[in-house]
């Protein structure tokens with residue numbers, strides 16, 4: 001559905017994206033993860049053609065690209081980008097904003113009342129935006145995307161400023177939208193939350209994708225235990241070579257390829273150091289983040 005090929009973006013002599021390639025299909029939610037200033041927004045801007053890359057090409061459905069005006073129009077009809085809170089119009093209401101997006105992309109606003117209910121916005125949606133809190137504005141931005149109802153959605157920092165309840169509400173709606181075969185990109189710093197709905201999480205570093213974590217695919221289990229650097233040093237020579245020590249606090253030992261007797265011997269050893277809980281399971285987005293960005 002979407003192919004991004006060899007995208008390079010440089011700002012003066014700073015290369016932000018370096019021949020980055022990626023393909024994506026409908027019905028996928030793709031999480032984009034990286035520290036501040038790594039290039040997530042830049043990549044979204046290239047996908048949406050707000051920014052022309054120095055090299056590379058973005059293609060939709062194998063044929064539509066931004067090269068021809070006619071194709072660009074067809075692409076624009078299929079893709080909405082998450083509004084910036086700063087672009088909301090203070091004197092208009094939430095419903096006005098949603099109607100705008102609904103009419104612009106879907107050509108009807110019949111579905112707007114249902115979205116208001118789904119997002120618990122009925123009590124304030126008719127009030128002017130200038131009376132909204134940060135979280136209410138953010139929910140409105142998401143509601144505008146749902147109102148647009150496009151097959152492709154680019155959501156930059158969509159969970160910003162939301163409380164736990166609203167993060168859960170929006171996560172569930174994202175899962176519903178995935179069932180409707182939408183392709184949704186989500187750039188987020190709420191890492192654990194991504195594991196709830198993303199099919200894959202892409203980690204950006206030095207302008208390229210350094211890792212792609214597909215949920216459900218990497219089912220390798222690890223024993224995970226909190227260890228202080230001193231404790232870790234003490235047992236380092238007893239740990240298998242392929243273990244990870246993440247963020248100077250979490251020791252992860254892969255169970256794959258280990259005999260049952262070997263596993264129980266190792267667990268016994270580790271339990272002697274147990275201060276917090278010891279868990280067994282695959283690595284999640286938080287752990288990969290520590291592996292790629294916090295470990296020197």
Ligand SMILES: Nc1ncnc2c1ncn2[C@@H]1O[C@H](COP(=O)(O)OP(=O)(O)OP(=O)(O)O)[C@@H](O)[C@H]1O
Pocket residue numbers: 011016034035036037038039040041042043
């Ligand atoms: N218009 C611009 N001119 C010069 N440099 C820019 C411009 N836009 C972005 N950059 C630089 O490109 C790099 C990537 O920025 P980008 O906004 O894509 O990062 P990000 O991963 O989205 O960050 P954040 O998590 O903070 O939103 C940063 O170093 C930024 O300073």
